Amino acid sequence: MEAFLPIGILFLFAVAVCVGIYVLTNLLGPRIFQKNKLSTYECGVQNPLFETNARLPFKFRFYLIAVIFLLFDVEGAFFLPWALVYRESLQVNANLLVAMLVFSLFIILGLIYVFQNNYLNVD
Amino acid sequence: MREVFFMIFSVFTVLAALGVVVSRHAIFSAFSLVLSFFGLAVLYLLWGSSFVAMLQILIYTGAIVVLFVFVVMLLDLKKEETLDSAKTGPLVLAGVSVWLFSLLVLRALNRATFFKSTNIEAASDMKSISTLLFSKYLWGFEILSVFLLALIVSACVLARAEHMERKADQ
Amino acid sequence: MDLTELSIVSIKTLLIYVAFIHVVPVMIWVERKGAALIQDRPGPNRVGPFGLFQPIADAVKFLFKEDPVPKEVNRLLYNLGPFLILLPSSLIIAAIPVGDRVEIFGRDVLLQVADIDVALLFFLSISSLGVYGILFGGWASNNKYSLLGAMRSSSQVISYEIPIALAAANAVMFYGTFSLRQMVLQQEGVILGFLPNWGIWFQPIGFLVLFVALFAETNRLPFDLPESEAELVGGYHTEYGSMKFATFFMAEYINLATASALLVTLFFGGWHVPWLSDSWLLLKLGSQNLVALVQVSMFVAKVSVLLCIFVWVRWTVPRFRFDQLMHLAWGNLIPLGLANIIITAILLYFFEGR
Numbered sequence: 001m002e003a004f005l006p007i008g009i010l011f012l013f014a015v016a017v018c019v020g021i022y023v024l025t026n027l028l029g030p031r032i033f034q035k036n037k038l039s040t041y042e043c044g045v046q047n048p049l050f051e052t053n054a055r056l057p058f059k060f061r062f063y064l065i066a067v068i069f070l071l072f073d074v075e076g077a078f079f080l081p082w083a084l085v086y087r088e089s090l091q092v093n094a095n096l097l098v099a100m101l102v103f104s105l106f107i108i109l110g111l112i113y114v115f116q117n118n119y120l121n122v123d
Numbered sequence: 124m125r126e127v128f129f130m131i132f133s134v135f136t137v138l139a140a141l142g143v144v145v146s147r148h149a150i151f152s153a154f155s156l157v158l159s160f161f162g163l164a165v166l167y168l169l170w171g172s173s174f175v176a177m178l179q180i181l182i183y184t185g186a187i188v189v190l191f192v193f194v195v196m197l198l199d200l201k202k203e204e205t206l207d208s209a210k211t212g213p214l215v216l217a218g219v220s221v222w223l224f225s226l227l228v229l230r231a232l233n234r235a236t237f238f239k240s241t242n243i244e245a246a247s248d249m250k251s252i253s254t255l256l257f258s259k260y261l262w263g264f265e266i267l268s269v270f271l272l273a274l275i276v277s278a279c280v281l282a283r284a285e286h287m288e289r290k291a292d293q
Numbered sequence: 294m295d296l297t298e299l300s301i302v303s304i305k306t307l308l309i310y311v312a313f314i315h316v317v318p319v320m321i322w323v324e325r326k327g328a329a330l331i332q333d334r335p336g337p338n339r340v341g342p343f344g345l346f347q348p349i350a351d352a353v354k355f356l357f358k359e360d361p362v363p364k365e366v367n368r369l370l371y372n373l374g375p376f377l378i379l380l381p382s383s384l385i386i387a388a389i390p391v392g393d394r395v396e397i398f399g400r401d402v403l404l405q406v407a408d409i410d411v412a413l414l415f416f417l418s419i420s421s422l423g424v425y426g427i428l429f430g431g432w433a434s435n436n437k438y439s440l441l442g443a444m445r446s447s448s449q450v451i452s453y454e455i456p457i458a459l460a461a462a463n464a465v466m467f468y469g470t471f472s473l474r475q476m477v478l479q480q481e482g483v484i485l486g487f488l489p490n491w492g493i494w495f496q497p498i499g500f501l502v503l504f505v506a507l508f509a510e511t512n513r514l515p516f517d518l519p520e521s522e523a524e525l526v527g528g529y530h531t532e533y534g535s536m537k538f539a540t541f542f543m544a545e546y547i548n549l550a551t552a553s554a555l556l557v558t559l560f561f562g563g564w565h566v567p568w569l570s571d572s573w574l575l576l577k578l579g580s581q582n583l584v585a586l587v588q589v590s591m592f593v594a595k596v597s598v599l600l601c602i603f604v605w606v607r608w609t610v611p612r613f614r615f616d617q618l619m620h621l622a623w624g625n626l627i628p629l630g631l632a633n634i635i636i637t638a639i640l641l642y643f644f645e646g647r
Binding site for chain 2: 419
Binding site: 001004059060062063064066067068069070071073074075077078081082084085089095096099102103104105106107109110113114117119 | 125168169171173174178181182185186187189190193194197249250252253254256257258261264265267268269271272274275276278279282283285286
């Protein structure tokens with residue numbers, strides 16, 4: 001646990017750099033008030049109202065990408081402890097190889113299912 | 124030294140968790156959730172499990188909260204209305220009763236014998252956790268892969284159902 | 294931890310952090326000169342000899358520009374966005390081993406910010422936090438182009454995290470540890486008499502998967518659709534001006550440096566000099582500190598070569614479309630990574646199993 005202390009120090013340095021950047025911009029940059037600067041970028045169209053509460057229509061594809069990413073991330077996270085002890089365990093028996101083959105069989109089935117039905121094409 | 128860090132990060136985690144509940148806009152809740160998971164990961168580190176801490180950041184903060192944020196952004200949730208001052212009385216009462224109830228539950232748990240686990244695994248470093256995972260809990264590991272497959276299929280089927288419904292609407 | 298140890302650690306952390314931050318101006322110059330070289334034009338040559346002071350001019354320009362904040366943004370998240378990207382990029386530096394030991398005041402100081410035994414896992418976890426800066430920055434700008442750019446960029450980043458995890462699992466399977474320092478220590482010396490004992494000979498496909506996935510993680514061309522000017526104006530950083538805009542790019546370059554450092558550590562022998570072993574060097578040079586100097590310069594040289602390759606690919610290859618990008622991740626890299634793990638597992642069983 002003591003080995004993680006330098007990471008905390010690094011974090012403090014990084015926060016200091018960020019705060020320093022923020023303070024510097026506020027100090028050094030000019031502030032000229034112009035009405036047009038307050039509106040967000042609308043591709044050249046002059047929007048008379050500044051209230052452009054523009055949000056996206058719901059795109060299901062992005063949500064599905066996030067869900068499938070979550071599941072495959074969990075699966076990838078299971079590969080990591082497996083990989084850690086695999087090479088040593090080969091001295092004893094081939095249990096881990098069979099275990100991983102079965103595990104990845106199901107994951108590959110999942111991947112094949114996603115692809116056959118074309119769930120991931122983003123249009 | 125460890126106690127000081129523990130206190131600081133416990134307070135941080137609890138405040139962030141409070142932030143999840145108290146925030147008016149869903150996206151601030153998601154952000155506070157990230158902070159509370161991060162604090163929890165540091166607490167795991169202080170207890171000596173660096174492996175679990177890293178996995179906590181990788182899976183929870185790196186995947187689950189991303190999913191939450193995606194949903195919040197896609198659904199375009201608006202800022203919620205503020206709490207009426209007329210409703211704070213019952214709210215305080217509810218808080219006090221929850222606190223009393225939790226005291227009762229904790230006392231009962233302390234006295235119960237069937238909750239005391241005598242079968243704690245003595246594995247805290249990575250290699251022991253991994254070896255245990257693949258020797259004693261191997262069945263759980265394999266069933267988990269089937270479970271993940273079921274989740275993938277169910278998520279896709281729900282997506283298709285939603286998509287068909289939207290097409291029917293148009 | 295007593296005070297001398299704490300101060301040594303703080304100074305070492307500060308030095309390594311400052312060294313990585315200095316990659317940013319160097320990369321700005323290398324990128325523009327490299328682009329000019331490939332596109333057959335002079336490039337920046339006005340500010341200083343060979344345009345070497347161009348990054349300084351850029352930094353000064355960014356600092357003195359106005360920071361326009363649109364009216365309808367979400368204040369807290371808008372200001373927090375760039376720094377949410379910069380913080381994970383800075384934290385990843387902690388896991389990278391820059392050299393072996395240095396002897397100061399009789400103590401052995403490792404040339405690495407934190408010698409933790411979960412270094413690779415740390416790298417994976419913290420780099421997956423980089424997606425929040427993009428999401429919150431794009432959303433807080435209250436601009437549909439920014440939001441679309443943020444969604445697409447974050448989908449890209451998360452889709453390519455899985456091949457990185459699979460390639461990392463492949464490397465872990467081979468070296469048997471998560472600690473990057475141990476991985477580098479295992480890559481010492483020579484194999485087969487003439488090849489340096491690098492990881493890439495043993496895991497070529499792992500290297501390929503990691504290389505391509507790191508391009509996408511760092512939002513570099515050919516994967517920089519979310520930041521491309523022609524498509525979505527600026528993507529998720531449309532509404533940011535001056536230094537906040539520069540912070541996005543600082544974070545991207547630091548990410549690039551740490552990605553190259555990871556590739557060097559896993560596949561190219563880290564800080565080892567190619568054919569020589571550390572004990573031979575210690576014998577010839579006498580002092581451990583001199584050996585550390587040679588090792589650090591070797592590391593810097595290897596990372597520089599990789600950075601030049603990144604720049605070279607950027608200005609040579611056209612950009613991918615978003616659906617091509619997604620298909621590359623899910624349809625090509627993930628199956629390739631999985632197949633790589635399975636085949637390596639089977640090969641390891643045949644060579645080393647009972």
